[in-house]
Amino acid sequence: QVQLVESGGGLVQAGDSLRLSCAASGRTFSDYAIGWFRQAPGKEREIVAGISLGTWFGGSTYYTDSVKGRFTISKDNDKGTVALQMNSLKPEDTAVYYCAAAQGSFIRIRDYEYNYWGQGTQVTVSS
Numbered sequence: 001q002v003q004l005v006e007s008g009g010g011l012v013q014a015g016d017s018l019r020l021s022c023a024a025s026g027r028t029f030s031d032y033a034i035g036w037f038r039q040a041p042g043k044e045r046e047i048v049a050g051i052s053l054g055t056w057f058g059g060s061t062y063y064t065d066s067v068k069g070r071f072t073i074s075k076d077n078d079k080g081t082v083a084l085q086m087n088s089l090k091p092e093d094t095a096v097y098y099c100a101a102a103q104g105s106f107i108r109i110r111d112y113e114y115n116y117w118g119q120g121t122q123v124t125v126s127s
Contacts, residue, residue, distance in 0.1 A: 002026035002116045004099050009121030012089055018123060020084040022099030029053050033107045034082045035114060036073060038095035038123075047109045048097070049073040049084060054105020062107045066092075089125045096120040 008020040022034065031054050039045040050062040051073045061073055072085040082099060098121075100114035108114065 002101070004101060004116055004118035006097065006099050006118040006121040009097060009123045011124045011126065014090055014125055014127050016089055016125070017085070017087045018089065020086065020097055020099075020121060020123075022082045022084075022118060024080055024082070024101060029080075029101060031103065031105050033102045033105055034073075034075070035100045035102065035108065035111075036082075036084045037098045037100060037111055038093075039098070039120075040092075040095040043095075045098070045111050047111070050107035050109065051075055051082060052105045052107055053082075058105065060107065062109065086123070089123075091125045091127045093123060094125050095123060097123050 003025045005023045033052050035050040036048045037045050038048050048067055049071055052060045070088045075082050099118045101116040102108050102114040
């Protein structure tokens with residue numbers, strides 16, 4: 001049984017930082033891509049960042065324009081986790097953040113291309 005569990009969300013003020021973590025278990029994810037998505041109230045779910053865990057594209061990353069220079073996605077192979085470091089947070093970053101896994105190591109940006117999803121963690125940024 002594949003499980004993705006997010007942690008690290010919370011309530012912060014604008015300009016603060018948060019670090020989200022996605023713990024993956026249930027199989028070997030060496031040929032997967034991991035994406036961080038978010039969904040704000042009344043809005044569609046959007047990709048925030050992605051990282052390839054595979055051999056061919058291993059370590060390659062993707063960021064949506066609105067978070068470039070502020071967010072960093074990284075992997076810890078020993079711990080089996082993927083982190084999303086979020087700096088200089090803005091109120092518009094407020095959303096439920098999800099991590100997702102897609103089979104095949106190239107990064108996908110569409111949510112329907114991901115096979116497994118975590119339960120989500122709330123991030124709230126006050127102004």
